[in-house]
Amino acid sequence: MAKEKIENAENIFDVVIIGGGAAGLTAAIYTRRKLLKTLIITLDIGGQNLLTEDEENYPGYTEKSGPKLMQIMYEQAINFGTEFVFGRANKIEKTKKGLFKLTLSNGEEYLGKTIILAYGKVPRKLGVPGEDKFIGRGISTCSTCDAPLTRNKTIVVLGGGNSALEAAELLTKFATKVYLVHRKDSFRADEVTVEKVKQAKNVEMILNSTVVEILGSEKFEGVVVENLNTHKKTKLKLDGMFLEIGYVLDTEWVKDFVERNELGEIVTNKSTETKTEGIFAAGDLTNGPFKQTVTAAGEGAIAGLSTYNWLMKKQGKAAIKADWS
Amino acid sequence: MKKVQMVYTKYCVYCGPTKAIFKSLREKYKFDYEEIDAETPEGQKLVQKFNIMAVPTVIVDDKVAFIGLPNKDKAEAAVKE
Numbered sequence: 161m162a163k164e165k166i167e168n169a170e171n172i173f174d175v176v177i178i179g180g181g182a183a184g185l186t187a188a189i190y191t192r193r194k195l196l197k198t199l200i201i202t203l204d205i206g207g208q209n210l211l212t213e214d215e216e217n218y219p220g221y222t223e224k225s226g227p228k229l230m231q232i233m234y235e236q237a238i239n240f241g242t243e244f245v246f247g248r249a250n251k252i253e254k255t256k257k258g259l260f261k262l263t264l265s266n267g268e269e270y271l272g273k274t275i276i277l278a279y280g281k282v283p284r285k286l287g288v289p290g291e292d293k294f295i296g297r298g299i300s301t302c303s304t305c306d307a308p309l310t311r312n313k314t315i316v317v318l319g320g321g322n323s324a325l326e327a328a329e330l331l332t333k334f335a336t337k338v339y340l341v342h343r344k345d346s347f348r349a350d351e352v353t354v355e356k357v358k359q360a361k362n363v364e365m366i367l368n369s370t371v372v373e374i375l376g377s378e379k380f381e382g383v384v385v386e387n388l389n390t391h392k393k394t395k396l397k398l399d400g401m402f403l404e405i406g407y408v409l410d411t412e413w414v415k416d417f418v419e420r421n422e423l424g425e426i427v428t429n430k431s432t433e434t435k436t437e438g439i440f441a442a443g444d445l446t447n448g449p450f451k452q453t454v455t456a457a458g459e460g461a462i463a464g465l466s467t468y469n470w471l472m473k474k475q476g477k478a479a480i481k482a483d484w485s
Numbered sequence: 486m487k488k489v490q491m492v493y494t495k496y497c498v499y500c501g502p503t504k505a506i507f508k509s510l511r512e513k514y515k516f517d518y519e520e521i522d523a524e525t526p527e528g529q530k531l532v533q534k535f536n537i538m539a540v541p542t543v544i545v546d547d548k549v550a551f552i553g554l555p556n557k558d559k560a561e562a563a564v565k566e
Contacts, residue, residue, distance in 0.1 A: 244502065246554050309538055
């Protein structure tokens with residue numbers, strides 16, 4: 161019968177996880193250990209953990225590097241047989257057969273019996289023309305990843321928080337010249353980090369200013385910076401720009417399937433269930449009280465096991481109550 | 486024979502999946518393939534020569550062929566003789 165045929169079809173995943181950070185990768189490790197056919201759709205591997213070299217509080221891991229921890233989780237997820245698609249999911253639909261159809265920004269479609277939303281927060285965009293065109297081609301949101309490419313180059317860092325100042329400090333070790341553009345006249349970052357950047361000889365701070373235009377048609381060539389007090393515009397000839405203007409929640413596109421709180425976070429219960437049967441959520445995008453790597457991983461594990469239980473119940477089989485029983 | 490050079494950095498997001506694409510293509514086609522860390526002297530030479538500002542960058546026969554995660558079909562077309 162059609163239902164059985166679809167449920168056994170090769171192109172249908174038991175679980176589609178959106179997000180490749182601590183929550184998503186951990187969820188995949190757990191679903192694969194239950195032999196669920198698992199797909200991760202993600203823009204990157206590691207999410208916000210790519211930004212820190214100071215991961216001191218993840219139990220059992222003493223190397224401190226966030227990106228390295230994420231690489232280890234990624235390899236674990238692959239070794240257990242997780243499939244990966246790199247892209248941005250931007251639409252969920254429920255099919256007549258009770259499956260979830262996920263559409264990516266490039267038009268690709270994937271079917272899942274369940275979904276785990278675990279994509280955390282996404283890098284805030286600047287919102288100027290040309291930004292999308294040059295992301296990954298002159299504009300970077302990951303200084304840890306791309307710093308080695310800036311040797312002998314002139315670059316700009318945009319932002320005023322810890323991530324921006326840490327990026328600027330890192331990039332001063334590679335680039336010939338680093339401009340640091342910030343909207344205000346003082347920084348939110350820790351004073352220690354600000355001082356380190358100020359001490360660097362190859363940094364020029366441009367305060368009370370923002371980038372209003374990106375230059376270049378085929379190739380990124382620089383930016384126009386506007387002083388927000390005087391409105392004077394200055395062209396900077398550059399090899400690259402690092403956007404370090406924070407992360408935002410992006411839950412608008414799933415609003416029909418989940419309940420959201422006043423912050424836009426997805427409301428879940430202790431089993432990571434959302435208001436829609438078969439859709440779970442874990443990590444920084446939920447209304448959990450703490451946003452830590454270890455809590456994201458914990459929620460990911462719960463989501464993975466809850467997904468398994470939900471699928472078992474649908475098939476009339478026994479669910480897990482406690483691992484030790 | 487085609488010469489493919491894949492430039493990566495340690496914490497690059499799409500470098501692992503890109504390596505996997507070219508490794509699987511090597512099982513099907515014969516081409517010279519090299520993975521080069523951008524932080525090494527050899528990598529830095531390529532970074533400067535091709536003004537690389539994003540990884541992975543894949544160079545095929547001394548021309549930048551892909552920046553970022555390549556489409557599998559296009560990668561296959563690029564390594565075919």
